[in-house]
Amino acid sequence: MDPVSAALITKSLDGLALRLDVTASNIANANSRNFRPSQVSFEDSLRTAANQGLDAIAAVKPRVEPMAAGRFGDEPRTDLELDTATATAGRYSALVEILGRELDISRTVIRGGQQ
Structure with missing residues (x-):
């Protein structure tokens, strides 16, 4: 796996x-009374950094920000939160699967193609 892909996967995880x-x-x-739900954003920053190299990818920090008020007010929508989860x-599982397959390929190469 090339270093940029590995960095993107790691930062995404x-x-x-x-x-x-x-x-x-x-x-x-x-x-909870007066609880304000939050959300995490990082995909747009990571997408931009992907074209700028490893240092830009390493500098991306996920942002936790308050959710904008929805049509039903500020209260958390458990159904939408479960969908997000x-x-x-x-x-997350798909990225871990990609890493696992990449390790399997590397292991096969190191062993000279033998199981």
Whole structure:
């Protein structure tokens, strides 16, 4: 795997892990008085950094920001939070799967093609 791809996957995993933590907090505090749900954004910054090289990718930091008020007010929507958690877990799992396959390929190359 080339270094840029590895850096992008690593940074994506970091951002997705933070999103899972923030989403879990939103769900856990959904019934708390005056709780303001948050969200994590990093994809746009990472997309821009991908064309600028490893240093730009390393400089990307996921941002935790308050969610904009929705049509139903400021309260957390547990159904939407669960949807976010499911989508985030799926993306995280897919990236881990890619890393696992890449390690399998490297292992095969190191062993000279033998199992």
